[in-house]
Amino acid sequence: MTAETSQTLDRGLRVLKLLADTDHGLTVTELSVRLGVNRTVVYRLLATLEQHALIRRDLGGRARVGLGVLRLGRQVHPLVREAAMPALRSLAEDIGATAHLTLVDGADALAVAVVEPTWTDYHVAYRAGFRHPLGRGAAGKAILAARRHPMTDPGYLLTHGELEAGACGAAAPLLGVTGVEGSVGVVMLAEAVPERVGPRVVDAAREVAEALR
Secondary structure (H helix, E strand, O other), rough: OOOOOHHHHHHHHHHHHHOOOOOOEHHHHHHHHHHOOOOHHHHHHHHHHHHHHOOOOOOOOEEEOOOOHHHHHHOOHHHHHHHHHHHHHHHHHHHHHHEEEEEEEEOEEEEEEEEOOOOOOOOOOOOOOOOOOEHHHHHHHHHHHHHOOOOOOOOOEEEEEEOOOOOEEEEEEOOOOOOOOOOEEEEEEOOOOHHHHHHHHHHHHHHHHHHHO
């Protein structure tokens, strides 16, 4: 800790991070051990966070992330979208296909930014807000591939006809961005994805990741 930082705020943020990393919540004792502070300090931190709905405690006393975090999270999408737009525009124009940024939303893949090419006669209509299961479509499968192999670069994923008949897709996961789980991809009307598209999608995903770091 430096003179310019708040120890209490730092501890509160660490509590939120610890709770975000568990599906089952943590007890006061468990938090006390992980933070290296006594239980009284943890009780005070939890009481303050609970007042702001950032945490909740179940009947067993285990603390979990609260719904108040969702209100904060809703403001993240516009910032992520803005950072990704230059790379998505370049990708859409270069490939001549609809480019998209997709983020995880529970068990779904949610398109938060979409750019359509300006020079093509036709392209796939794909709107921001479109969601589908993570296990279907290139965007979701790219995210799952990164989950399964967190220490390696899975490259790009290709699919055909999984979300729309006659449409194929290519997507690559965002790597090295703390707190963001997503992918960058394109969707096009074709029998197969052209060979150069996959590597170009990987490059776009790296550009977006760098913009978000």
